[in-house]
Amino acid sequence: SYVLTQPPSVSVSPGQTxxxxxxGHKLGDKFVSWYQQKPGQSPVLVIYEDDKRPxxxxxRFSGSNSGSTATLTISGTQAMDEADYYxxxxxxxxxxxxxxxxxxx
Amino acid sequence: QLQLQESGSGxxxxxxxxxxxxxxxxxxxxxxxxxxSWIRQPPGKGLEWIGHIYDSGRTYYDLSLKxxxxxxxxxxxxxxxxxxxxxxxxxxxxxxxxRIRTNRNWFDPWGQxxxxxxxx
Numbered sequence: 506s507y508v509l510t511q512p513p514s515v516s517v518s519p520g521q522t523x524x525x526x527x528x529g530h531k532l533g534d535k536f537v538s539w540y541q542q543k544p545g546q547s548p549v550l551v552i553y554e555d556d557k558r559p560x561x562x563x564x565r566f567s568g569s570n571s572g573s574t575a576t577l578t579i580s581g582t583q584a585m586d587e588a589d590y591y592x593x594x595x596x597x598x599x600x601x602x603x604x605x606x607x608x609x610x
Numbered sequence: 611q612l613q614l615q616e617s618g619s620g621x622x623x624x625x626x627x628x629x630x631x632x633x634x635x636x637x638x639x640x641x642x643x644x645x646x647s648w649i650r651q652p653p654g655k656g657l658e659w660i661g662h663i664y665d666s667g668r669t670y671y672d673l674s675l676k677x678x679x680x681x682x683x684x685x686x687x688x689x690x691x692x693x694x695x696x697x698x699x700x701x702x703x704x705x706x707x708x709r710i711r712t713n714r715n716w717f718d719p720w721g722q723x724x725x726x727x728x729x730x
Contacts (some may be wrong), residue, residue: 508653534645536714536715536716538715538716538717540717545720547706547720547722547723548657548706548717549720550716550717550718550719553711553714553718554714554715554716559718578660591656591657593657593717594715594718595715597673598659598672598673599647599659599662599670599672599715600659601657601658601659602656603656603658604656604657
């Protein structure tokens with residue numbers, strides 16, 4: 506079955522750029538979405554269709570997808586960006602990556 | 611602004627049936643561009659897609675849950691529902707409903723989620 510692999514954790518200093526990766530077989534041939542989930546809250550869509558940003562999502566969030574890796578990039582990371590991030594695509598099933606905990610140190 | 615709100619039983623005994631409803635407000639559940647989905651999250655774990663349903667009633671289910679899951683839709687009440695039978699402790703999770711973009715498969719918005727605990 507298809508698997509999406511994310512690093513369990515990523516750390517970044519305030520103001521720096523955070524990159525969260527998501528890997529899967531020929532993932533670049535599929536659309537990838539990204540969700541932000543803060544503790545005790547529902548997930549929020551931050552990137553859809555690889556690189557599109559929903560209205561209301563800050564321009565600091567961007568996405569790319571090529572080959573076998575999709576990447577969520579957060580520029581000028583702030584403390585408010587500290588959250589779990591999940592990538593998502595579909596194969597036979599809709600599926601999510603295991604999630605990455607972003608820590609802003 | 612479209613909003614989704616889950617409701618249903620918060621405690622279910624093992625081997626019994628879990629039932630949840632998601633009420634959609636601020637928009638119609640009848641749409642060519644969107645369908646309606648359930649996703650769950652076991653405590654401290656990641657997100658798991660359960661299935662989704664079109665306003666026509668057509669359904670898609672996660673293969674691992676397909677034998678136990680049924681989704682239904684009530685256009686007159688602007689709501690859709692999930693039933694999961696023969697539950698075990700492994701079904702304990704926060705259950706979310708969400709709108710899903712047809713053929714693009716992204717979820718937005720999500721409901722606030724409801725915790726369902728399977729315990730005797």
